[in-house]
Amino acid sequence: xxxxxxxxxxxxxxxxxxxxxxxxxNGWLALAAVISSLTDIxxxxxxxxxxxxxxxxxxxxxxxxxxxxxxxxxxxxRGMDELHRRIMTSVMLAAVGATFFFMLLWHxxxxxxxxxxxxxxxxxxxxxxxxxxHGFLLFVLFYGIAxxxxxxxxx
Amino acid sequence: MKNKxxxxxxxxxxxxxxxxxxLGVSRQTVNAIxxxxxxxSLPLAFKVAKLFKQxxxxxxxxxx
Numbered sequence: 001x002x003x004x005x006x007x008x009x010x011x012x013x014x015x016x017x018x019x020x021x022x023x024x025x026n027g028w029l030a031l032a033a034v035i036s037s038l039t040d041i042x043x044x045x046x047x048x049x050x051x052x053x054x055x056x057x058x059x060x061x062x063x064x065x066x067x068x069x070x071x072x073x074x075x076x077x078r079g080m081d082e083l084h085r086r087i088m089t090s091v092m093l094a095a096v097g098a099t100f101f102f103m104l105l106w107h108x109x110x111x112x113x114x115x116x117x118x119x120x121x122x123x124x125x126x127x128x129x130x131x132x133x134h135g136f137l138l139f140v141l142f143y144g145i146a147x148x149x150x151x152x153x154x155x
Numbered sequence: 156m157k158n159k160x161x162x163x164x165x166x167x168x169x170x171x172x173x174x175x176x177x178l179g180v181s182r183q184t185v186n187a188i189x190x191x192x193x194x195x196s197l198p199l200a201f202k203v204a205k206l207f208k209q210x211x212x213x214x215x216x217x218x219x
Contacts, residue, residue: 005181081180082196083187154187 006079008088012147025076028069029136032062036132062132087150094146099138103129157216161189163207178202 009016011025023030039047039058047055077088106129109115115127129138164174164185171189175182178199187193195203195215204211 003179004176005179007181007183081184082199083184083193084181154183154192 005081005084006076008080008084008091008147008151011076012144021076025072026069028065028072029139032065032069032132033136035062035065036136040131040133066132083154087147087154091143091146091150095139095143098142098146099135102138102142103135156194157191157218158188159214160185160203163209163214164189177206 006021007016010018010021035058047058073092077085077092080088106127110127110129119127129135160174164171169177171182171185175185178185179202180199184193184195188195200211200215204214207214
């Protein structure tokens with residue numbers, strides 16, 4: 001008998017879902033998203049008045065957490081069998097690629113002034129979504145779509 | 156790629172999970188190979204051949 005390989009559905013809602021595995025794989029991503037939602041959205045005004053060193057420290061902490069998340073995802077995928085390793089590599093590439101593409105598209109459209117015309121000038125900040133928190137939400141959305149498509153192919 | 160995995164497994168009265176445990180892969184992978192939706196890598200094909208004590212060519216047959 002061999003050791004049980006990791007399964008993609010261990011971190012996807014369903015009967016195989018494992019809270020332990022999900023927190024092990026996505027814990028750092030969740031931490032980055034929490035830091036970002038607190039500093040970029042909820043307390044954005046307060047944080048803007050903090051010294052530059054503190055603000056840079058927050059950004060670096062977010063991206064350090066993202067780097068550690070990439071490491072834990074890589075280790076998790078390495079522990080899968082060959083079929084799931086192939087599926088998850090495609091899913092991750094598709095989700096990360098789509099997130100970058102969407103955020104860049106949104107940023108360019110925002111810079112062109114489209115959202116100010118469509119939704120009006122916001123009271124504070126802008127329509128920009130270039131934060132880790134927004135990236136996290138988009139990634140989760142694209143990950144779900146990509147996994148559903150790839151899983152269907154091998155069902 | 157055609158294969159005799161399902162017949163070989165059935166002859167031993169193993170479930171897909173039993174075979175998956177013996178090969179160190181997931182049940183979905185065994186199912187994907189049996190339904191010919193996925194062609195195994197060479198190391199996995201060797202593992203299958205060793206488990207059933209047959210050659211790779213006896214279990215897997217290239218189409219065309």
